Amino acid sequence: MGRLAYVNGRYVPHAQAMVHVEDRGYQFADGVYEVVPVIDGVLVDEEPHLDRLGYSLGELKIAWPVTRPVLRLILRELVAKNGLQRGLVYFQVTRGVAPRDHKFPATAKSALVITTKRMPAPSEAVLRDGVPVSSQPDLRWPRRDIKSISLLPNILAKQAAFEAKAFEAWLVDAAGVVSEGSSTNAWIVKDGAVITAPRTHDILGGITRLSLLDLARNTGIKLVERSFTLAEALAADEAFLTSSSAFVLPVTSIDGKKIGTGKPGSVTQQLRAIYLDNVTRQIKAAS
Ligand code: PMP
Numbered sequence: 001m002g003r004l005a006y007v008n009g010r011y012v013p014h015a016q017a018m019v020h021v022e023d024r025g026y027q028f029a030d031g032v033y034e035v036v037p038v039i040d041g042v043l044v045d046e047e048p049h050l051d052r053l054g055y056s057l058g059e060l061k062i063a064w065p066v067t068r069p070v071l072r073l074i075l076r077e078l079v080a081k082n083g084l085q086r087g088l089v090y091f092q093v094t095r096g097v098a099p100r101d102h103k104f105p106a107t108a109k110s111a112l113v114i115t116t117k118r119m120p121a122p123s124e125a126v127l128r129d130g131v132p133v134s135s136q137p138d139l140r141w142p143r144r145d146i147k148s149i150s151l152l153p154n155i156l157a158k159q160a161a162f163e164a165k166a167f168e169a170w171l172v173d174a175a176g177v178v179s180e181g182s183s184t185n186a187w188i189v190k191d192g193a194v195i196t197a198p199r200t201h202d203i204l205g206g207i208t209r210l211s212l213l214d215l216a217r218n219t220g221i222k223l224v225e226r227s228f229t230l231a232e233a234l235a236a237d238e239a240f241l242t243s244s245s246a247f248v249l250p251v252t253s254i255d256g257k258k259i260g261t262g263k264p265g266s267v268t269q270q271l272r273a274i275y276l277d278n279v280t281r282q283i284k285a286a287s
Helices: 024-028 046-060 068-081 124-129 152-163 207-216 230-234 266-286
Strands: 004-007 010-013 031-039 087-094 111-118 131-137 168-172 177-181 185-190 193-196 222-225 238-243 247-254
Touching: 004 068, 010 068, 024 087, 031 046, 031 266, 046 068, 046 087, 046 207, 068 087, 068 111, 124 247, 131 152, 131 238, 152 168, 168 230, 177 230, 185 230, 193 207, 207 222, 207 238, 207 247, 207 266, 230 247, 238 266, 247 266
Parallel strands: 131 168, 131 247, 193 222
Antiparallel strands: 004 010, 004 111, 031 087, 087 111, 168 177, 177 185, 185 193, 185 238, 238 247
16 A cells, blocks of 8 residues: 555545645645654654644644644554654644635634655765755744744745755844754854754744753753854854754755864764664653
């Protein structure tokens, strides 16, 4: 049997998974989403992802499409049905289907779509060499803390980075401050201190970022939650990015300029190892 998707109460073949043309997600990007990594068939950091879903829904006054325990069950069911061992589960909730009108519909029911995708571990080459990033203007709205499906500025930045042969775009505001990546959080290491933007409305509070900060707190590594500029990033000893799909990935150049030695730094590698240990612990605990 081929891959299945979950669409509003039904498991359907992925190729035939469809929503109504008047789904408000389709017409207005009126919805939110989550992406949870799956390793050895286990959803990693599932609870904080569900917490963030609840936060995003609450901020936009969208009702949960099903209860949280039911959503947990459906996620597991889809991962199991698709035999997903390593990859991502994507779920999105929109305000539902209603005649097109900007105001919230009085009666629409929240719509839920879930898909899964296989994803291999990062290649040896990527881990050995790190990845290049490209700085791009941050064109987004002032509520980046909400994981909205409205991603046009992120898409444009990622495409521009891709065209510049970079793996990711680091988004920079008019003052030269790096907020985050187009789909990742941004970090630098300077004089032994690990620096990442604070969790405000200006960034998406990444779950990988949150977990890594928690894990690193017990290691004696100095952690500083403050904004940094592109100039600081270029002068940093190390840089890296975090996300549910990349975990902790070394960044070794920005706009073609080497960061530090131009190789993944030791603090970055230590943090990646700490994060992977935590994933392994979660898998053991679940089995
Ligand atoms: N920032 C943005 C803009 C993102 O889209 C993502 C990925 N969803 C992240 C950061 C990283 O978040 P997480 O660690 O939860 O994947």
